[in-house]
Amino acid sequence: MRAALMYGAGDVRVESVPDSVIKYPTDALVRITASCVCGTDLWPYASMKPEDGPARMGHEFIGVVEDTGSEVTTVKRGDLVVSPWAISDNTCEFCREGLQTSCSHPQANFWDGEAEEGGQAEAIRVPLADGTLVKLPVAADSALIPSLLTLSDVFATGYHAAAAGGVNEGTRVIVIGDGAIGLMAVLSAKRLGAEQIILMGRHQARTDLGREFGATDVVAARGEEGVEAARGLTGGHGAHVVVEAVGTRPAYTQALGVIRPGGVISRVGAPQYEEAPIGFGSLFRHNIRLAGGPSPVRAYIERLMPDILNGEIEPGKVFDVTTDLDGVPAGYRSMADRKALKVLVKP
Incomplete structure (x- = not known):
């Protein structure tokens, strides 16, 4: 064979x-x-x-x-x-x-x-x-x-990201990454009743599909510019749930920049880094939780x-x-x- x-x-x-x-x-x-x-x-x-x-x-x-x-x-x-x-x-x-x-x-x-x-x-x-x-x-x-x-x-992994983050009716969600898993996280967040879904991605054909799947907004900028734009769309506070669907340290840093106090960062992008900030100045200070992992x-x-x-x-x-x-x-x-x-x- x-x-x-x-x-x-x-x-x-x-x-x-x-x-x-x-x-x-x-x-x-x-x-x-x-x-x-x-x-x-x-x-x-x-x-x-x-x-x-x-x-x-x-x-x-x-x-x-x-x-x-x-x-x-x-x-x-x-x-x-x-x-x-x-x-x-x-x-x-x-x-x-x-x-x-x-x-x-x-x-x-x-x-x-x-x-x-x-x-x-x-x-x-x-x-x-x-x-x-x-x-x-x-x-x-x-x-x-x-x-x-x-x-x-891919669909079940996107769903796991949204479910592990606790997405439900009234939730504001930011999805970082316009790959297939990020798009499936958008579809899943919509299915679970999210009020607002912001997709952060730079490839228009993909973000257009993301809109079809339920994204209410798209942010193409990265880094501090992207963080500022995404936070602006949430009234300045950030999202209740941020799905990190990339797996790189810059994507995790971006997630830290757009998460709301008391929110959840749900990681399903296979991490290509061993360490990430979780201490007082990042997650601990604002009761931010870290969830996700390999999708069952x-x-x-x-x-x-x-x-x-x-x-x-x-x-x-x-x-x-x-x-x-x-x-x-x-x-x-x-x-x-x-x-x-x-x-x-x-x-």
Whole structure:
């Protein structure tokens, strides 16, 4: 079978790899029918050292179950399924609390380099299939597939950002970052009833989509100028919830500049820094809380899926380029060059 492997910074190749096979009785073998490139894939694409490769890539996918281990009971051959980006048993103490990303099962893991296989491929072995996979009530060629694929990570992560921040009716929200996750945070904040949603981003095609998803205002400026503009739109006080959907230290600093006293900074951009100010002069003085983290996608799939199925929302609009597996290397380049927002892959 064929799969995408990252050999180092800027070096993604599609090559033949050993066929995926069932190894444990709790496994499922899935033939992938839709996957994508994630913004977080761009971090290793920019910095991976050759000695750390090659790594199988991709952590968002939909596919058809081809085979199952003897202990799998919730899915069967022929089922169309979506996989969260984290593997979990969905039964341990942490999973029952909605923290599947902290699952205590020994086989719990993340796709995309940490697990043995990746979703940018023709097929994949899914450990802990009963806990990880969710059956979809549509056909593999459904027009809803792009939107349903966002349940694997990006939409659920945007929702996690808004939910962890405590967004509700009357909330003022600022979203930092106009990438796919930032746009999904806008959509989620709207869904949760936010009164005002300010999107901070510089790419008009993306911020236009953000307005379609529910942003009431857009601030293109960065740094102190951006902070001043965003605070001005909130009456000078800042927002109740700030979603940091980038993962860089400047984005965190910007979040500190626009948060309201007593507010919540919700971080879902994978942090590319080890330390951030949290002391008296930053968070402590004004009772500002820090929330967010890796999205426990599995906890949200059933909650978010109905609005996609009934056509109320269309998060799949974040996909602006579609390619096949051979086009994955070019897809990485186009996203890294900001020529594409998010690339959909149909092997």
